[in-house]
Structures are given as C-alpha cells and as structure tokens.
Amino acid sequence: MADSDEGLGKGDIELILLYSLAIGSESPFYSNLRILDVISKYSDFITANGNFTPADLTQNFGTSPSISSLLIEYLGGADYISYLVPQIIGAENDGLLPHPRTTTIVVPLFVTFTAISTVAVALRLWSRHRVAGGIKTDDWVTVLGYFLTIMWGAVAIHHSNANGEYQAFWDLSWTSLRETYRTYFALTALYPWVMMVIKISLLIFYYAVTNINYMRWAVWAIGFITVGNTLAGFFITVLACRPINYWDHLLENPCKINRGTANVCIAAIYMFTDIAIWVLPMPLVWRLKLPVRERILAVITFGVGAVACIASGFRIKALLDFESYDAQSSSSLLISAWTITELNLALICASAPAIRALFKFFAPKIRTTVTGTISTMQSAIGDKEKLSEEKAGEKVDSASS
Template sequence: MSLPSPEDALPPLPADYRISGHDLRQVLSTALWIGNLSPNFKYETTSEVIKRYADYAWEVQGNMTAKDISRIFGPTEWQADWLIGLFDGPNNFGATVLTIAYSIRPHLPHPASPNIVVPLFATFTVVTALIMALRLWSRYKVAGGIQPFDWLAVVGFALTVAWGGLAVYHDHINTQWQAFYDKSWYNLSGSIEAYYALTVFYPWVMMTIKLSLLLFYYRMTNWNYIRWSVYATTFIVVGTTVSAFIVWLVECPHIRYWEHPWEVCRIDLKRAQLAIAALWIFTDIVIWVLPMPLVFQLKLYPRERLLALLTFSLGAIACVASCYRLAMLEQYTNYDAQGFTMLVINAWTITELNLALICSSAPAVRALAIHYAPKILNSLGTVAFASQAGTQTGKKGSIGSNNSTSGSGSKVGARAKVTADPEK
C-alpha cells in the first residue's frame, strides 16, 4: 500500500492564516541553512530545495540519515549531521521541512526588492561628475590652480563610482526578491558576498572624501583651534576606517562566513555596522560645523554672511543622508515580515557619498558662478577661497583680509587670515 501524498495527509492551514514574525524568521533561517548545505541544487530556489527535503523526509517516514542527505543533496556527512542536530534530530527536522513545504509555503509573503539602485547610481554619477568638473575648472580658472585637496576629492569620486558599480552588480545578483526562500543559493551567496565587499570598501571611500574636506579646512586658515580640530577629526576618521576594516576581517572565523553556518561569529555584525555608522555621523557633524566660526569672524554684511553660512550649511544635507542610512541599517537587516534587503541600504549609501562630494564642491562652484556672472552675482561676495571675480587687478586675496576686493564692497579687516588660495 502506497503512502498518501503530503498534500493529502497534512491538514491545510486556515485560508485567513497569517504567518507570525517568529515563524517567518524560522523559515528564513531554514532556507539559509538548507540552501547553503545543498550544493547539488544550488541553482534552485531554496523553497524548492526545502520541498525536496520534505519529499525525502516523507518517503523515509522521518528516518533521515546524514549519509543519505550527503548523497542526495551534496554536503559532507558531518555537515549533514550538523544540520540534523540543528533541528534536534531527524524526526523534528522532517516535521519542520514538511510543515514549511506543504503548510506554510502557500502563505509566505514574497516581497520584491526595490528597483532604485541603478537609477540612483546613473543619476548621481552624471550629476556628481558635472559638479566635480566645475570644481576643478573653478580651482584652475579662479583660484590659480588645482590643490591637493581637490585631487583627493577626485580620488574620492573615483572610489564612489567604483562603489556604486559594485552596488549595481549586487542589485543584479540579488534578483528581484528579498526573501531567502525566493532565491537560489547561487544568488543568495553571491548577494551576501557582494554586500560584504561593499561593507569592507565603504569606510575607505568615506575616509577619502572626509580627508579632502579636512585638508581644505586646514589649508584655508592659520587658526590654531581649527587646525587642531582638523588633527583630532582626522585621527577619528582614519581610526574608524582602520577599525571597521579590521572588524570585518576578523568578525567570524572565516571571511566567507556565509559558507560556514555552523560557526559562531565573534562579533555581532549588525551592532558593529550600527556603531561604525554612528561614528561616521559624528564626524559628519564635526566637519559640517567646523568652518562656521570662520564665517562669523569675518566682517561681512548680513546678506553676505547669510549666503556664506548657507554655502557651508549644505553639508547638513549629507549628514541627513547619513542618518537615513543608519535608520535603514536598523530596519532592513532584520528577519521579519517587513522583508530583508540590502538594496535600500545601498541606495542611501550612494546618496550619502555623492551628496558629500557635491556639498563639498559648493564653495568652488559658487566662486565659478561669481567669476562668470559678476553683474548678477557680485553682491554675493566670496566664500571659502578667494576669486578674481569682479576685479580687474588679477590679485588673489583672502576672505576678510585687507587685500581682498569684493564687488559688493564687503567690510575688510577680519582678524583671522582665511586664505582663498591655500598655497598663499
């Protein structure tokens, strides 16, 4: 007498059944473990592989053995034995996969990944490239030459493009689905690997952009407190970058930790990411407020002072993007009914990196606008570094210094030297 099929033998769940967060996490974890330990079926979705396990468990009536699992699905025998032990024995293992495959599976949600990474990457790459070109032209045409901090920003832009390109690959290998059970192990492991590379690469990109800003602040003034603030902030930025890199390398016994689910990582990955992201936000705020005292010390008319503050305050936009990225790290790295996707985090990271470059280039772009449209913009004055706009003398000056000339007749005689051209 043949056995009835699992569909006929297992009682169906009510039509209005909704899976709980706890059960969903169990399904996601099971999909991750089984997908990882079934290399013979790595191109099938993990939900299909779970069904194969369920059919096998039903056929042998729960008497699942490590030897048979190794033969059918492809793990080593000790890996198969670990998988069985994870579910407290073959009977519980068989009952779990049968329940998932034939009772819960029809009620599982299938959240789709947002299609935002590629459009954001393309848009920001074009816009930021244009801004960077204007910045370099401004430094060459207005300030007399491209400075080291500008070249450092160019390196930061190149790294940002490289990071975004890797994010596009991550978007491709990730597939359109969020949940583990809707992906094959080939896609799932490739997605985790790409995200790991993005996580390791991100601190170096951010460090380069921040160092370009800090070098700019250092070269624009001789105030001791500004320079010492730059030293301290640089120490934190470099220290955070190196620490993050070391954490990602040693967090688990194996770098490719997703291929070793039986190993316990030394460091909580999510908490480490949140802590490092919080440190980046702290340095964002410091870099944002660092030049503000300079603006208040300069003897400018109220309108000029307001416009100067607005130019430097653009950095707050990048701070907001960093805060949103931190919020996305908290929300989208949880196994729950809201879904599990890294693409939203990637999208906010692309936004954060590009906005940092755009905002840091604002003073140079503004100076270029003043240079080419003095009749329209000469009342705006100069900010951050001197220009030859609105003058016929061809002399470089300094903001607020006695030898600077402003088309709007700015007050002169500020006590601190804030040089327009840091080489002077």
C-alpha cells in the first residue's frame, strides 16, 4: 500500500474498498458501526494478540463459523490481514484516506421533475379531452408511466436516505450499505419496466397517427427491441446472482454475470431506441402540407426528445463511473439522479405534441380576447382624451368671453 504524502493510489483504494465490504458484511456484532471503526477494532485485536484465527473472528466479531475461514482466505491470509489492517488505520490517521460526500441532488430533482411532469401529463389529458375527442390508449399508458416514474423516484429517495452522507464503503455501516444494495437492486429491476411503458406510449401514438407502412413497421421493430431489452434487463438483474440477495453472500462469488456491464449494454440499447423514437416522426412531419414555419415548430416539438437522449448518455456515463470502483464512484446515487432526469424528460417529451395541440387550440381565442381587450382599452383612452380636449376647449371659450 502506498505510503506517501501524495495520497493513496487507485489500487490501494480498490483494496481498501474490498476489505471494507468483506469485513463489514462478515462482522455482524458491529453491523451498525461505521466500517472503518470495525476495521479499527480488527487492528486493535491484531495489535493486542499478534494474529487471529477463524475462531477469534467468530467469538469477537460474530463471523459465521462456516464463513470465518473463507473470510481469512478471501482477504489474503491471516499474515497479510495482520499487515494490511493496521496500514489502513495508519492511512486514516495520516489523513490519506479520502471521505467523499454523496450527492444531495436526488430529492430536489425528484420534487422538481415530478411537479413538471405532473403539469405536462395533466395538460396532455386536457388536450386529448378538448382537442382530440377523448383520452385514448396511449394516454392511459402514459399515465401508467407517470405513476411508475413516481414510484421509481420514491424508491430512489429511500436509496439516497439509506446511503447517508458519505460515498466510500468504509464511511458507512454495514446496515446502511446492505440497505443501499437492496434498494439499488429494486431500482435496477424496476427501471426497464418504467422505461418500456413510456416508450410504448409514444409508439402507440405514432402507430395511430400514420398509415404509412414503413413507419408502422418501424414502430413494430422499435417496440420489439424495447420489449426484448426490458425482459433482458429485468431477468439479468433477477437471475444474475444466486441467491438473489447476493449482498448477504459477497464472499461466495454469488454473481456469475457481470451485472455492471449488462446494465451499461441495456442502457445503450435504450439510448438507441430513444434516438430511433426521436427520429421516427420526422419524415411524417415534413410530408404534412403545412407552412414551413409550422413544420419547423412541429419538428421542434418532436425534437424535444433529443434532450432525453442526452440524459440517457449521462446515465450511461454514471453507470461506467460506478463500475470503476473507487472511493469517488462507490455510490450509485448519481445513477439515480440521471435516471430520474431521463424518465421524467421522456414523459415530458411524450406529452409535448398534445400540449402543442392544446396551445394551438386556445391560441386564436386568447388572441381574440387579448385583441378585444387592447381595442377596448385604446377606445377608452381615446374617449378620455377626446373628453379632455372638449373640456379644455370649453375653458378657452369661457375665458375668451
């Protein structure tokens, strides 16, 4: 391990994170204690006794007898543990161990985007009722996507609260860390379904507004990819590790599939479908017999989806950073933040065409009302000025007499 005033290297950080996970998860007597403090207790025991045995771990830290030997082997053997654990505490005492804080943006993002999405979906439903002759299937699917998005965000808030103030594993208790694993698992399993529902709502809308064969075939193709990717994302999350509560069996190599790589691949496919759904209506818009200005406005309306594509890109970057496994990226809260952004932007984009139709419907009435109000005000001002002139004339005539 590095021993310099310049700090610890990436390899050192990865090793300490690994030790933190292993020691924290297998020391149930101290599951509510910060893992760095648990490591300190290991160091104190080693200093007092020179070494330790599997029985010592069971007696002093609560390690299961069936796991204690495996824990020692997993961490490199008793001699290596006796060397490294005091080194970790020494690095902390020398101020070399970083203590990065978590992002606090999850709750504000959830509140802000939920408010905006609520307005967007409400305007969409109002538009369908007033302009389109009633609420249709794609609208109900969007409403389902809206409630699933809120559900996902609520779980993300619980995840943020469970994670606490710090990112690095050694700054958390195993109780907190275990809860973050559980909630992140739930978020990862739920995400594909929320994304699928929102995308399907858009595809149903596109299918309904066109009778062009190639566009309808494109809708079917994108829908097939979306559903397939959703099923893959869900079942990889659920089946990648055995037992499913892999966080309680970290030393037993429970995961046979690299879930991080799988999540990045699934996110990339979703981003591809984002781009496809964004581009899909453009040929239809340009075929409409509308003035150029109206067509450009229509393209901009559908083009709002590009913003969701950008959010998808940042989410993929957050996933990649999380997989780098260092103290600055050992928290998955940034993934939650970008997912909240992505899902809500997708909802807003799905509602944009209906909102535009609502504005177009009310624009003439608003214009007529505003014009009438201005005319009335101008008339009143003119009458007042005329009356003032007449009174002034009367005063002049009176003075002349």
